[in-house]
Amino acid sequence: MNRRFLSVAVAITASTALLLTGCSSGGGDDDGSDKIKGAGQDKDASASTSPSAGPDGAERPETTLPRSFQVAFDGWTNSDPKLQAVLDDGKERLRASYAAIINKDPQDDALTFYSESDALRTGTEWVKGFTNQNLVLIGKGRVFQPQPRISPDGSGTLFYCVDEGKGSTKDTKTGKVTAMPADDALVLYRTKLRKTKGGVWKTTMVQTERGACT
Template sequence: MNRSARLVTAALTVSTAMLLTACGSGGSDDSSSDKIKGADAGAASSSSASASAASDIKRPKITLPRSLQVTFSGWKNSDPKLQAILDDGRQQLLGSYSAIVEADAESEAMTFYNTGVALTTGKEWVNGFVKNDLTLIGEARAYNPQTRISPDGSGTLFYCVDESKGATKNRKTGETTNTPADKAQVLYRTKLSKNDAGVWQTTTVTTTQGGCQ
């Protein structure tokens, strides 16, 4: 299922509160064989965007409101190259959340950290929230990231997101919809490509509801 198809379902039912289980077109060649196991017990980081190790790159500032808190557990790697993928993958997720909160599919963070299919479907995904007057509230925790660099030079990043304390909120009515418990642990499979500026941009996103149970 691709992101645009998930948007149609979301527009009709809004059954999953955070609606962050949209499936990106494509995916990595190894997405069917790699599985993330249990949660990692690493330290959590702030929901505010942190700068990547590459300080010479001018990056967009990403700030989430207090009504939406996102933490990251175990997003550290001793290999600087893999850490760079983790850093930019984290910013991509935060940028997507920020675009929804700001109701801006053309936000700087969206276009900075996404490219190709991920950018196209990501904009459609955000616009699905905008058209339905929805925003995100509550808490989300991204944990157990697993990353590597493929022989072709592309990056692969798998991780889980716990949406059990997250919800969508209608901007007009104030009505909230919580995430169903059986779908709250979402598995993300992403592919990334390093651009000329040295940024690891996400090229595809595939997600599985309940994939980290």
């Protein structure tokens, strides 16, 4: 079966099964809609990471994806700087996940920097699902309709949609390319985040649901 290549490892039973078997694969509270309406510079060889200082002064790894795999983030701006910070770090965590696969490194510095708790465990397992099969990502992905929230207890949530329709996996040993079926391309991400004392929003949990973006 075709690997659903953009679905980051999840904490719900059905999606976890897909991961382990390698099958085709404004401020407020944490309660959000289960559906979302609407459906860097790049180098040639591999993803790269270098440190950079964010607007809060915290030093963050800077991830650069190769030209062979492009990701567009549509509508990832917010007039509230606190919510924009959630968007920025949530975006970098997703980019770091892709970079880890391209780098064939489940312990990639950026992925481990932006992840902790369950998101760190499932994220590294997800990357291993590709590296163990000699797969890398190619093509294009689109990430859109982000919904950031900060709850009264200070925790964050970030929902967004990913369109996998123009993405594929490539076997680095055989050269075989497997495309994502267009009719199964939209995935809803639900993530939880925690703000560190240094001001970084680290992702603590990731859930995905195919078909929940309309």
